[in-house]
Amino acid sequence: VTDHASPAAQPTLARRAAGLASSLPASPDARSIAFDSGHAFPGVLPDLTRECVVALTTCRPETLQYAPRPGLADLRAEIVRFMASDGTSVAPEQVLVTNGAKHAIELICRLLLDEGDAIVVTTPTYFTAIPIFRSFGVEFVEVPQDQHGLDVAHLRETLADRAKAGRRAPKFVYNVPDFHNPTGVTMSEARRRELVELAGELGFFVIEDSPYRKVRFEGVSVPSVASLDGNARVFHVGTFSKLMAPGLRVGWVTGPADLIARMIQLKSDGGSCPLTQRVIVEFLRAGRLPAHIAQVQVTYRANRDAMVAALGEEMPDARMDVPQGGYYLWLTLPEGVDATEVARVAGERGVIVLPGSRFFARSDAPHPGNHLRVAYSHATSDEITEGVHRLAAAYRTVAAGARAASVS
Numbered sequence: 001v002t003d004h005a006s007p008a009a010q011p012t013l014a015r016r017a018a019g020l021a022s023s024l025p026a027s028p029d030a031r032s033i034a035f036d037s038g039h040a041f042p043g044v045l046p047d048l049t050r051e052c053v054v055a056l057t058t059c060r061p062e063t064l065q066y067a068p069r070p071g072l073a074d075l076r077a078e079i080v081r082f083m084a085s086d087g088t089s090v091a092p093e094q095v096l097v098t099n100g101a102k103h104a105i106e107l108i109c110r111l112l113l114d115e116g117d118a119i120v121v122t123t124p125t126y127f128t129a130i131p132i133f134r135s136f137g138v139e140f141v142e143v144p145q146d147q148h149g150l151d152v153a154h155l156r157e158t159l160a161d162r163a164k165a166g167r168r169a170p171k172f173v174y175n176v177p178d179f180h181n182p183t184g185v186t187m188s189e190a191r192r193r194e195l196v197e198l199a200g201e202l203g204f205f206v207i208e209d210s211p212y213r214k215v216r217f218e219g220v221s222v223p224s225v226a227s228l229d230g231n232a233r234v235f236h237v238g239t240f241s242k243l244m245a246p247g248l249r250v251g252w253v254t255g256p257a258d259l260i261a262r263m264i265q266l267k268s269d270g271g272s273c274p275l276t277q278r279v280i281v282e283f284l285r286a287g288r289l290p291a292h293i294a295q296v297q298v299t300y301r302a303n304r305d306a307m308v309a310a311l312g313e314e315m316p317d318a319r320m321d322v323p324q325g326g327y328y329l330w331l332t333l334p335e336g337v338d339a340t341e342v343a344r345v346a347g348e349r350g351v352i353v354l355p356g357s358r359f360f361a362r363s364d365a366p367h368p369g370n371h372l373r374v375a376y377s378h379a380t381s382d383e384i385t386e387g388v389h390r391l392a393a394a395y396r397t398v399a400a401g402a403r404a405a406s407v408s
């Protein structure tokens, strides 16, 4: 047996891997209630039996073969139609099918980033994107957001200051404009227009990562950032994870055709799985998506309402802006309460939540320590009641400790 821990046998790792933990955290107890992940509600996963049969019989020569690298032509065409029905016009050659949105984000990074490049993210930002960006050796520039989304005036000032100081202009701004993960905020149309204008003026790209766009419970949809882009500066990232099922692992990215062509050459997976792509095409062609989206909206709205009501009752100290869609609530605990400690104690008591600290990209800048993200997407109503009860008990324990420490 080779001892990989001994210095003689230790291979030299790439910089992107050297700083990573050498083992994965233990899985939480299966009896724990999971408010941490953006998993789908099991009852809302579509029955794809018919689509699978078609994919594996009539379409077998296609689905068990290597797929075209850009994605199945039929799926690209369906994505073009879907986006057009949502007000965003793209041509098929502007669409690249990927293994989910995260893969699309990584491909954009492969296209645009060299080590040392700067990128802009919001405070807070989608935590799973942070290690992807970090693995490209980027410098993070953080920009705040408010109830209207990313603060574009602040971004303009920050970029002007950087230019004055002779620092690199960022390659792109990454943002989740619809039901932001984790805050739930939707960026206003005015801010979206300002952002694309600034992108055109200063020459940076925008990544519009919008998995929750259709998971809207109330209010009116805002035009996508891509639909407002007159300068070919926006990459729009979509996914079937929240539209249909995350296990399908199919998403897409749209952008300028010449850049998508380069991205296709950087995609080294032999083409995304044609079997799942065909299943999705059959589902869309059968016209099942609109009714399914309606069911998704009804389900997650009920979950959101149950979670908001339970938190109001059990944790009245926790502040939140109730989002009009998406999967998450972003809680602000009273100043001085350590949310990381609340999450740890909650885990011991059988409910898993994520501390807000996970959602801030810069490790060398101060961030508030009193936020929690709770997902209402996956839990049943009984689990929501019980999970919030356990979370509130954990919160009270930690808050009492914080109060005792402040008077002693």
Ligand SMILES: Cc1ncc(COP(=O)(O)O)c(C=O)c1O
Residues within 6 Å of the ligand: 038, 099, 100, 101, 102, 103, 126, 176, 181, 209, 210, 211, 238, 239, 240, 241, 246, 250, 251
């Ligand atoms: C903002 C955001 N982007 C991307 C993803 C991942 O999507 P996919 O499953 O398509 O990789 C998620 C999932 O939680 C998300 O919240």
